[in-house]
Amino acid sequence: MLRKGIYAVTQSTTEPDLVVLIKNNIVVGNKQIRISAIRGYLLDDKVAQFTLNATIRIAKYVSKELNLNYQIPTDLSGTPADDKKIFPDNIALGVVLLQAYKGITADGYAGADFIRKVMGLHTDLRYASHCRAVFMDESTNKIAVTAGGQRIVMPNFKSSETAAYDFLRSITLVRNGLWSDRPNIINLTGIRLVKGDTSIQWDDTISVCWVDAQGKKYAKVYTATTEPGNRKLYKNMLPQTIVFYPGYHQGKQPALRGHRTMAFDPTKNYPDRLVFNTDDARGLNMHSGGTVGAMKKLVKYILPVGANNESAFRAVLVFMEIFEILSRWGLDPTRPAWENLSGWAATKALRAGPISGSSIPVFQDEKTAAVRSISIKAARGWLAKKWTSNRPILVKILRSADPAFTTPSNFTQLNTAGLETVITDQHIHGIVQRQCNYFFDEKEVDGLAGNTYLSLLNAEIPADGALAQLANIDYARMTALFKLFDGGNPVLNNTRRNYVKKIITQTLIERAKFIESEALKGLEVSGNKIKDLVGTWSILCQVVFGPEMFYEMMEFALGNALETGQRRWYYTLIDEASVPKG
Helix, strand or coil: CEEECCEEEEECCCCCCEEEEEECCEEECCCCCEHHHHHHHHHCCCCCCCCHHHHHHHHHHHHHHHCCCCCCCCCCCCCCCHHHHHCCHHHHHHHHHHHHHCCCCCCCCCCHHHHHHHCCCCCCCCCHHHHHHHHHCHHHCCCCECCCCCECCECCCCCCHHHHHHHHHHHHHHCCCCCCCCCCCCEEEEEECCCCCCCCCECEEEEEEEECCCCCEEEEEEEEECCCCCCCCCCEECCEEEEEEEEEECCCEEEEEEECEEEECCCCCCCCCEEEECCCCCCCEEEEECCCCCCECCCCCCCCCECCCHHHHHHHHHHHHHHHHHHCCCCCCCCCHHHHHHHHHHCCCEEECCCECCEEEEEECCCCCCCEEEEHHHHHHHHHHHCCCCHHHHHHHHHHHCCCCCCCCCHHHCCHHHHHHHCCHHHHHHHHHHHHHHCCCHHHCCCCCCHHHHHHHHHCCCCHHHHHHHHHHHHHHHHHHHHHHHCCCCCCCHHHHHHHHCCECCHHHHHHHHHHCCCCCCCCCCCCCECCCCCCCCCCCEEEECHHHHHHHHHHHHCCHHHHCCCCEEEEEEEHHHCCEC
């Protein structure tokens, strides 16, 4: 039983979900108040009136007023069972008690009247919706000190996964967010660099954090944009913690779908307007993005939008794994990724034999006869002529075959014939071997290091042995996944199986973009500053650059869900400018 003044509250002895309100030791009130309804008002996806952060603020206030010692739970399971930990029964009882004590309607709904008349906040705001919205605005929260007085400082995310994990955990909790330390329960965090009104870049990060059964901490960090729309013209998600559920982005690719979102939504008459939606009508998703490396042949709404039952959830996991495998097989962006994978799984690897006279033989696996012979003289002449006007590229190509290559002192003055004298037989052999390491069609092995060869250098994909081995593993797994489409799951049908087989990915292009990015030397919280289009599509969405990186992230996030039982993912967005740097 909780008491304050002449009032007390307790749970019914016959029906614990019912609240019993007592005044001067006499039960009062003729309307049933249920703890489940109080909790639902704050946490139910369909009817919630507050964000998770605001709910925690209310819980903290009630705890302080009634000396209940509420702590943000850190043993969450990512299931609906978390709701009782986030907003315990005694906190729900405390809401009713404080309402009665302050002389307002004691119904357990901690709405605008509770904020204004009980908490004493935003008393100048007339409209209830406006009051709730301003109360939910977490962007003014700049706390960067733990409850124990320890200063929270942002580390270099690449220097230590443990340091990144500890920072993200600490800053989430002091910002009234949710975090779980249970083994293999996944936490998601976005760190946003606010660049101004319209400067939207791939310079944010989204991190996946967890601890394993032995207590080892993991923090996987991905380049992202957390605001793909103009901040002054389109909805913009404010710093907060939201809930993500597995589903699909626009019904075309596996993604995470967000609920309970506070957004900045300006209009001409209300330029500072804040709005709250439990499920934004246009869909707040976390998905892959960017024009470079984007998947092609995607079809809107060929897949469901959400996953509302266990069968649909398991289908999302199947599609997620399929897309994760396909995302790394865009080695030839003119063909479907499934065809690339199938070809690699069936192919025999090529190799360059020793130089024989003036040519380089090319063999295929165990065959004793060469399938191709490359003229060193022709390749040398072509190479010198091709790159006469771009000698830095020529140097890059030659160093790919001989890392110790140094240019002669008169390199910039040499004519085409002079450049031929610099290119050795071993250079041509190295170029041929690298082509063998990638191509499985002997016609593409020619010793001519042109633009296609440069794409190999920029992306640095595995050598043929490793790639062929990976292809066999991925092909076997894809074959097993495709068999699940005949197992009776209503989401997994033949039309959708044929759909994914036609998807084109651009793996090499995506990898090359990361290689060229400005921040490759050290991924910090600013992310990789990739020069790629960020349009006003996907307003409010949280977007990871490139399908390969996104589906790697999704595999980390959802890969253990069947074992752990996690069915919801808590995501906290934090503005980088509000956190001290080391």
